[in-house]
Amino acid sequence: MPRFEYAPAPESRAVVDIASSYGLFIDGEFVESASGGSLKTINPATEESLADVAVADESDVDRAVRAARRAQEKVWGPMPGAERAKYLFRIARLLAERSREFAVLEVLDNGKPIREARDVDVPTAAAHFFYYAGWADKLDHAGFGPSPRPHGVAGQVIPWNFPLLMLAWKIAPALATGNTVVLKPAETTPLTALLFADLLRQAELPPGVVNIVTGAGATGAAVVAHPGVDKVAFTGSTAVGKRIAKEIAGTRKHATLELGGKAANIVFDDAPIDQAIEGIVNGIFFNQGQVCCAGSRLLVQESVAEEVVDRLKARLGTLRVGDPMDKNTDVGAINSAAQLARITDLTKAGEEEGAVRWTADCALPEQGFWFAPTVFTDVSAAHRIAREEIFGPVLSVLTFRTPAEAVAKANNTPYGLSAGIWTEKGSRILAMADKLRAGVVWANTFNRFDPTSPFGGYKESGYGREGGRHGLASYLIEGSTR
Amino acid sequence: MRATAPARIDVRKTYKLFIGGAFPRSESGRTYEVTSAKGAFLANAAQGSRKDARDAVRAARSAQPGWAGATAYNRGQVLYRVAELLEGRRAQFVADVAAGEGLTERRAQDVVSAAIDRWVWYAGWSDKVAQVAGNANPVAGPYFNLSAPEPTGVVAVIAPQASSLLGLVSVLAPAIVTGNTVVIVASEDRPLPAISLAEVLATSDVPGGVVNIITGRTAEIAPHLAKHMDVNAIDVAGALGADGITWGELEADAAGTVKRVRRPAGDDEDSWAEAQSLNAILAYTETKTVWHPKGM
Numbered sequence: 174m175p176r177f178e179y180a181p182a183p184e185s186r187a188v189v190d191i192a193s194s195y196g197l198f199i200d201g202e203f204v205e206s207a208s209g210g211s212l213k214t215i216n217p218a219t220e221e222s223l224a225d226v227a228v229a230d231e232s233d234v235d236r237a238v239r240a241a242r243r244a245q246e247k248v249w250g251p252m253p254g255a256e257r258a259k260y261l262f263r264i265a266r267l268l269a270e271r272s273r274e275f276a277v278l279e280v281l282d283n284g285k286p287i288r289e290a291r292d293v294d295v296p297t298a299a300a301h302f303f304y305y306a307g308w309a310d311k312l313d314h315a316g317f318g319p320s321p322r323p324h325g326v327a328g329q330v331i332p333w334n335f336p337l338l339m340l341a342w343k344i345a346p347a348l349a350t351g352n353t354v355v356l357k358p359a360e361t362t363p364l365t366a367l368l369f370a371d372l373l374r375q376a377e378l379p380p381g382v383v384n385i386v387t388g389a390g391a392t393g394a395a396v397v398a399h400p401g402v403d404k405v406a407f408t409g410s411t412a413v414g415k416r417i418a419k420e421i422a423g424t425r426k427h428a429t430l431e432l433g434g435k436a437a438n439i440v441f442d443d444a445p446i447d448q449a450i451e452g453i454v455n456g457i458f459f460n461q462g463q464v465c466c467a468g469s470r471l472l473v474q475e476s477v478a479e480e481v482v483d484r485l486k487a488r489l490g491t492l493r494v495g496d497p498m499d500k501n502t503d504v505g506a507i508n509s510a511a512q513l514a515r516i517t518d519l520t521k522a523g524e525e526e527g528a529v530r531w532t533a534d535c536a537l538p539e540q541g542f543w544f545a546p547t548v549f550t551d552v553s554a555a556h557r558i559a560r561e562e563i564f565g566p567v568l569s570v571l572t573f574r575t576p577a578e579a580v581a582k583a584n585n586t587p588y589g590l591s592a593g594i595w596t597e598k599g600s601r602i603l604a605m606a607d608k609l610r611a612g613v614v615w616a617n618t619f620n621r622f623d624p625t626s627p628f629g630g631y632k633e634s635g636y637g638r639e640g641g642r643h644g645l646a647s648y649l650i651e652g653s654t655r
Numbered sequence: 656m657r658a659t660a661p662a663r664i665d666v667r668k669t670y671k672l673f674i675g676g677a678f679p680r681s682e683s684g685r686t687y688e689v690t691s692a693k694g695a696f697l698a699n700a701a702q703g704s705r706k707d708a709r710d711a712v713r714a715a716r717s718a719q720p721g722w723a724g725a726t727a728y729n730r731g732q733v734l735y736r737v738a739e740l741l742e743g744r745r746a747q748f749v750a751d752v753a754a755g756e757g758l759t760e761r762r763a764q765d766v767v768s769a770a771i772d773r774w775v776w777y778a779g780w781s782d783k784v785a786q787v788a789g790n791a792n793p794v795a796g797p798y799f800n801l802s803a804p805e806p807t808g809v810v811a812v813i814a815p816q817a818s819s820l821l822g823l824v825s826v827l828a829p830a831i832v833t834g835n836t837v838v839i840v841a842s843e844d845r846p847l848p849a850i851s852l853a854e855v856l857a858t859s860d861v862p863g864g865v866v867n868i869i870t871g872r873t874a875e876i877a878p879h880l881a882k883h884m885d886v887n888a889i890d891v892a893g894a895l896g897a898d899g900i901t902w903g904e905l906e907a908d909a910a911g912t913v914k915r916v917r918r919p920a921g922d923d924e925d926s927w928a929e930a931q932s933l934n935a936i937l938a939y940t941e942t943k944t945v946w947h948p949k950g951m
Contacts, residue, residue, distance in 0.1 A: 300795070422916075629942070
């Protein structure tokens, strides 16, 4: 069959103004960092330098926490929920109005395809604000006792894979419940959070209610450790999550942790194969596989394994890898050189340990950080690629014969964030969903998100839920005490 | 002339551990002396070891799927049955509590009544938790999407030190009602009500291994449970007032395996009168959300 090439369909970046340097957003204003330190954020698809971003040290974090405390006690806490709600509705609407600007900036800073930023990240972020806005004056009805109270100041540290969406997941419930926020975006993707500060100016949110401190790990650690922070919310690696849990042990700080994953995507022999193939692709190649709930371990029933893998490879051959700004691109750039090195290292381990590697035959750009969609077969449960989170476009395929074996293999991991089930048999779906130790189970679909739907892990994938009514609990005092 | 009959020598109880439905001695062979609040000898209790705690975790793990797999209705029945047996053995609990906590009999009666009533309160939650804490989620799309609470797995409980029965019931019942299984470190100085409770559990319909009770030194055993890879959650309230350990240290130990930690509510180690809440149950549950497309 002839392959037809697509004409380039690049999105314009003219819609976004990127400043050459950014300060910290504290108490409603952009301010210099005390140390004057900065870091460069680059476009991972081109390695072009986008902007200098301030690095907040402990004294900057202290300023931000004090501003948040003042705002919480004087303005945001005493404000009636119905008024808080209106600010959140404003933010939701402004995000929707400026969605193209946010989508383009997200792509430039993160490397993800514009199609995903435009159709998933930005609209879902706006939907989160819209959803939680409505809770702000209905907290007595949330099921956590009458008159639940906010903790006070929430310190929030978010990752680079969904910079704007994770910001929305953290800030929306915190503000709806009457907390104020000090948010630390990831060092490689701070720009949409800083653009969000401008959106807050348009919303006329009172100063200090949201503060954004940029920087790397040390800045995040300072936020978590600050004695003025009452509640910590973190999304990121399990290793850092464990450090945070240890850091706040014995204090009265509360925490929610959304940590790593290594989801099993289980395909039974009666599965709708075409849909399953699309689900597998969406499960592991969405956002270049840089998703904590990515379906990175494919468990296929032995009788259909060959067919599934063949059809999967054929499908992967049609994925378009390259310029994230092109509207036809399916797989964009890896977020950073460090992340690319980690993916490369783990895939090398996969080969060395005896798994069979297959990589999609596609041309990769010379500049930037790229990794072609890759599938490992003959994977055993003991292999590093079956155990460690790769966080990249790499799929490990294992097989099983019986449902019991599928359950045992799926649960054989310290993680428990998500899982997928593909079968046409409804009773089997329900039985499997019961047995899988994961916070989200997608049956005959994968990687679906919605603001009304609780998300979070079992075991070492962390604790607490974000989204839905459950997402309010961790920001309310009655929701978390004896 | 008739000799006076000798006074009857009472038959004393040997207090042992409770693991997997059986009553073993500590594998370490150790015991320690338990005295009343006034200092009188009450019994030698088993001084459990790290190995005993490990065995208890193994028993709890094997019992967990069956207990969680029982219907909520059935778990409620089984737990209510425990309350029936507690009521039947009230006199022994009153005596244990009065001696250990130094209470008058009247006060001890009140404590035992409160403990039994609390057990009944939690038993009644078994088939209601999912209705109250679950959700049908109206997602924006053609999907069936349901969230429901599930048990976390194996829970370690450091039992309150001062409140030997009411405190114990307040931390045990909410942990098991949803289908978790438990390893308890009993109050170090007042372990006897815990062992008496074990005798009740053993003769009720609670499957062996659902509740496992270790007596001994809290500071020796609790850190092993906090670090144990196969323990999913820990209640550290009992570290308040325990010798040689703080709840913060146990929480730090628990961080290494991302355990769920239930902290003491305050700094008062004997504030159990009001400690009855739905949150005590939800602390040991995970919310699972299941998605499925809708279509014709």
